[in-house]
Amino acid sequence: MTEPAPLRPGTDRDSAAWWELVRRHRLAVQRCTGCALLRFPAREYCPACRSRSWEWRDCAGTGRVAGWTVTHRAFHPAFAGQVPYTVLCVALDDGPGLRCWGRLVGAGPDALAADLPVEAVFTDAEPSLTLVDWRPAAPPH
Amino acid sequence: MGGTLRDAAAVAGVGYTPFSKDSGVSTTTLACEAILAALDDAGLGPEDIDGIATHRVGDSSPPWAVAPALGIEDQGWYLDQFGGGSVSHAVLGQAAMAVAAGVAETVVCYRAINARSEFRMGGQGRPPAGAFDLQYQAPYGLIAPVQHYALLARAHMLAYGTSHEHLGAVAVGQREKAAGNPRALKRDPITMRDYLASRWIAEPFRLLDCCLETDGACALVLTSAERARDLRRPPVNITAAAWGGGHSSYSGAGPGGIGADPTTSAAARLAPRLYAMAGLGPADVDVAELYDCFTWTVLVQLEDYGFCAKGEGGPYAASGALRIGGELPVNTHGGFLSEGYVHGINHVAEAVQQLRGEAGGRQVPGAEVALSTAQPGYVLAGTSALLLTAPR
Numbered sequence: 001m002t003e004p005a006p007l008r009p010g011t012d013r014d015s016a017a018w019w020e021l022v023r024r025h026r027l028a029v030q031r032c033t034g035c036a037l038l039r040f041p042a043r044e045y046c047p048a049c050r051s052r053s054w055e056w057r058d059c060a061g062t063g064r065v066a067g068w069t070v071t072h073r074a075f076h077p078a079f080a081g082q083v084p085y086t087v088l089c090v091a092l093d094d095g096p097g098l099r100c101w102g103r104l105v106g107a108g109p110d111a112l113a114a115d116l117p118v119e120a121v122f123t124d125a126e127p128s129l130t131l132v133d134w135r136p137a138a139p140p141h
Numbered sequence: 142m143g144g145t146l147r148d149a150a151a152v153a154g155v156g157y158t159p160f161s162k163d164s165g166v167s168t169t170t171l172a173c174e175a176i177l178a179a180l181d182d183a184g185l186g187p188e189d190i191d192g193i194a195t196h197r198v199g200d201s202s203p204p205w206a207v208a209p210a211l212g213i214e215d216q217g218w219y220l221d222q223f224g225g226g227s228v229s230h231a232v233l234g235q236a237a238m239a240v241a242a243g244v245a246e247t248v249v250c251y252r253a254i255n256a257r258s259e260f261r262m263g264g265q266g267r268p269p270a271g272a273f274d275l276q277y278q279a280p281y282g283l284i285a286p287v288q289h290y291a292l293l294a295r296a297h298m299l300a301y302g303t304s305h306e307h308l309g310a311v312a313v314g315q316r317e318k319a320a321g322n323p324r325a326l327k328r329d330p331i332t333m334r335d336y337l338a339s340r341w342i343a344e345p346f347r348l349l350d351c352c353l354e355t356d357g358a359c360a361l362v363l364t365s366a367e368r369a370r371d372l373r374r375p376p377v378n379i380t381a382a383a384w385g386g387g388h389s390s391y392s393g394a395g396p397g398g399i400g401a402d403p404t405t406s407a408a409a410r411l412a413p414r415l416y417a418m419a420g421l422g423p424a425d426v427d428v429a430e431l432y433d434c435f436t437w438t439v440l441v442q443l444e445d446y447g448f449c450a451k452g453e454g455g456p457y458a459a460s461g462a463l464r465i466g467g468e469l470p471v472n473t474h475g476g477f478l479s480e481g482y483v484h485g486i487n488h489v490a491e492a493v494q495q496l497r498g499e500a501g502g503r504q505v506p507g508a509e510v511a512l513s514t515a516q517p518g519y520v521l522a523g524t525s526a527l528l529l530t531a532p533r
Binding site for chain 1: 288291300345
């Protein structure tokens with residue numbers, strides 16, 4: 001029996017370049033070159049100064065757990081073989097208000113706590129699709 | 142503020158279809174049945190309609206199909222609002238505006254869905270609609286509303302110590318009230334033990350945290366407050382309506398930290414405008430019908446509409462304050478958790494019956510001011526709400 005195909009993101013003209021960076025294992029946010037605000041998800045205008053001038057800024061790839069849910073039933077056939085699975089909301093360490101979503105890997109949900117440090121893991125789901133997952137960060141040396 | 146909308150329009154009639162898990166009929170038929178019932182309640186007929194409004198997410202019959210199905214050749218002013226629960230009360234508010242502006246005299250608002258037998262909100266294999274924020278979530282299996290709200294509820298638990306028992310207090314309490322509602326799909330009492338034993342759907346939500354996927358329709362007839370006084374039923378005024386407060390689904394870093402706090406809903410921004418239009422405050426509200434797609438949305442709205450301090454929604458619900466006879470009776474019909482899920486409009490219909498004093502075994506004695514609210518603005522940006530007042 002073959003695994004169902006992954007659910008692909010419906011990218012748009014604002015986000016396609018971000019997904020392409022992820023495919024190359026880069027996690028980035030936009031930095032406004034007008035006012036230096038960091039923003040995610042990708043969009044063309046800065047919500048603070050309305051500048052359209054921006055650049056990609058590579059993220060540290062680390063963050064803190066802001067919330068999670070353990071899903072016990074598949075809401076789409078692509079995930080039927082994965083339940084129960086845990087999806088995190090991660091507050092990126094790069095700046096306030098930057099949040100990302102991804103699966104928990106390398107640990108079970110019992111390991112989770114508020115503000116637990118996590119680090120990004122790139123998962124190549126298909127040759128043309130890479131996802132950003134999260135695992136508990138290694139303790140500092 | 143609100144010079145022309147405040148108390149300009151009134152609800153003159155309310156109508157329902159039965160609620161079920163399989164209506165066996167089309168959403169067009171459901172809409173027609175509810176509309177005819179609402180018109181009959183008001184003492185009016187289809188020939189009196191010169192406005193028709195609904196909202197939908199590709200799951201229901203639009204005004205241009207429903208009006209001709211009722212033999213209405215010219216529907217007049219119409220609104221076919223895209224959106225889910227967050228716009229449910231915006232439809233009523235905009236219909237009130239049409240009446241206040243004199244664009245229409247008699248508007249019927251409806252919502253008709255086969256939310257169990259045809260179009261389940263949880264996806265069931267449908268590709269996620271649209272891109273925007275969802276594209277960053279769906280590939281990880283974050284697809285259904287229950288999962289989004291579960292994440293937010295977890296964040297609220299982490300920030301404020303909200304507990305499973307706090308969520309359970311909403312589920313148990315609403316079932317208690319549904320016992321007095323002959324329309325409710327679920328009327329058998331449940332205990333906290335039942336709640337805690339119900340199976341996980343998306344932690345921290347169990348089955349009993351989730352609204353009932355329902356087939357059904359509900360309709361309300363709006364007309365001018367002045368004209369409503371001469372109709373069959375006591376009019377219930379739309380004293381205030383408000384919209385907005387939205388941010389994209391709890392992401393982004395805008396000026397002022399838009400969306401920075403996932404534990405606060407869009408209702409926190411909308412509420413001051415709503416109360417200001419009415420010249421009322423939270424202390425004036427006698428009964429509140431708060432959008433309860435999941436138990437937690439009740440808790441966050443108790444906070445964001447000003448009935449308790451931020452973070453205190455759980456303890457407030459667990460205190461018994463939300464009972465009939467409590468400080469703030471909430472979801473007197475049992476809500477979407479126990480009556481059924483008609484995507485918001487059945488909350489307004491319940492508020493109307495409370496203010497008419499006809500809610501029988503679930504009546505809040507002497508209710509004069511009701512708050513009714515839409516989905517608090519996480520899934521489709523903004524929210525909407527109404528303040529309604531009893532006939533004078």
